[in-house]
Amino acid sequence: MNNRPHLIPALITALMLMGAFAPLPYWYYQFLRWGVCGVSVFLAISAYRWNKAWATWLFGVVAVLFNPIDPIPLTREIWQPIDLAAALLFGLSILFLSKPREAQLAFGRSLGFGGGFSRIKSISDLERRVDILEDKVGRKFVSDLEHRVAVLENKVGRNFVSDLEHSISELERRVNTLEDKCRTS
Secondary structure, three states: OOOOOOHHHHHHHHHHHHHOOOOOOHHHHHHHHHHHHHHHHHHHHHHHHOOOHHHHHHHHHHHHHOOOOOOOOOOHHHHHHHHHHHHHHHHHHHHHOOOOHHHHHHHHHHOOOOHHHHHOOOHHHHHHHHHHHHHHHHHHHHHHHHHHHHHHHHHHOOOOOHHHHHHHHHHHHHHHHHHHHHHHO
16 A cells, blocks of 8 residues: 555545536535545645646646636536546556555655665665675776766766776775686686
8 A cells, every 4th residue: 555545545536536427416416526626736736746637737736626626517418427537537546556666765765764775784785785796886987987977077077986986986896806816817
């Protein structure tokens, strides 16, 4: 449920929309407008944060359609297919709309839980992962960084990246050490 925070509101809204087919008092339909519009806005904002443009647009349209402040006057015969389509949309959102993994990691980092580094158990584990990464990217990564530093220096016109150059030197040293280890083994 952590990756689908809209599960319960969407389910309740879909059921409420299905209830609109029964002959109910007028206050129910007013309440329905508020509920559908509110949950639609919530889903549109969530979908926007999760980079799901299709859902952002769909739930934005549903929010406008069920707007309780300036209601769109339609007959019951017109509202019934709209209610059905909206109920299906909310039902499908339960299945197909979820928070992407990176958003979960960013949320965890914002709470101080470490995000992507939560699986690292020790300093040696971290060093091993850095070594693996260096083996994968190697010298091409370092030369690419040097090129980017040079481009940045040319654009700005002054040398403000000495710390970055030091980091690059340190990376080159580690790459050379790794290359020496590979040659000797």
